[in-house]
Amino acid sequence: QVHLVESGGGVVQPGRSLRLSCVASEFIFRNYGVHWVRQAPGKGLEWVGVISDDGSNIYIADSVKGRFTISRDNSKNRVYLQMNGLTAEDTAVYYCAKDMGYAELEYWGQGTLVTVSS
Amino acid sequence: QSVLTQPPSVSAAPGQKVTISCSGRMSNIGNNYVSWYQQFPGTAPKLLIYENNKRPSGIPDRFSGSKSGTSATLGITGLQTGDEADYYCGTWDTSLSAMLFGGGTRLTVL
Numbered sequence: 001q002v003h004l005v006e007s008g009g010g011v012v013q014p015g016r017s018l019r020l021s022c023v024a025s026e027f028i029f030r031n032y033g034v035h036w037v038r039q040a041p042g043k044g045l046e047w048v049g050v051i052s053d054d055g056s057n058i059y060i061a062d063s064v065k066g067r068f069t070i071s072r073d074n075s076k077n078r079v080y081l082q083m084n085g086l087t088a089e090d091t092a093v094y095y096c097a098k099d100m101g102y103a104e105l106e107y108w109g110q111g112t113l114v115t116v117s118s
Numbered sequence: 119q120s121v122l123t124q125p126p127s128v129s130a131a132p133g134q135k136v137t138i139s140c141s142g143r144m145s146n147i148g149n150n151y152v153s154w155y156q157q158f159p160g161t162a163p164k165l166l167i168y169e170n171n172k173r174p175s176g177i178p179d180r181f182s183g184s185k186s187g188t189s190a191t192l193g194i195t196g197l198q199t200g201d202e203a204d205y206y207c208g209t210w211d212t213s214l215s216a217m218l219f220g221g222g223t224r225l226t227v228l
Contacts, residue, residue, distance in 0.1 A: 035217065037163075044222040045155070045163065045206050059215050095162055102169065103210035103217045104153040108162040 009112030022096030033099035038092035124220035140207030
């Protein structure tokens with residue numbers, strides 16, 4: 001059973017940074033890209049970014065470009081979302097998801113809530 | 119406002135059929151696969167349809183997908199109250215080098 005678990009969420013003050021982690025199991029992690037998707041309270045899904053299987057290609061949504069970065073450590077089956085300069089608009093549940101190969105998200109984690117508030 | 123356009127809501131009676139549309143452009147739906155996701159309140163989205171019309175293992179054949187040009191459609195037959203959820207389309211946009219989601223459609227089974 002493929003499993004993805006996000007962690008690192010919490011309450012953070014505006015302007016501060018936070019790093020989310022996503023650990024994966026029960027599939028050959030190094031063979032697949034991983035996406036981050038967020039969902040603000042009561043809103044729809046918003047794609048944040050994706051990192052390719054070997055980490056050589058990273059695409060970030062324009063809405064967070066320059067503030068958010070994605071990295072991965074295949075030896076630990078982990079993907080990270082580094083978020084800097086957080087604002088209230090970044091308040092959301094953040095999901096990581098396994099890519100099937102064509103930006104189709106086969107398995108999702110349970111999500112981790114990030115709340116940006118003073 | 120999402121680049122992929124979905125109706126905000128649809129409704130139908132139990133046992134009936136409903137379709138949800140997703141409209142885009144050549145740079146996204148027109149040239150890439152479309153996927154569909156089901157989300158119940160408070161839970162993570164779940165993949166329903168991939169590569170326009172394929173179902174992952176465990177997804178009943180009451181759910182179907184199709185694509186024509188720059189539009190895609192999710193169909194659900196034999197509606198059940200348990201199908202009440204939010205449904206999202208998704209695809210890659212080649213021009214933006216970004217994944218896009220539709221705004222989501224709330225399905226109500228009356």
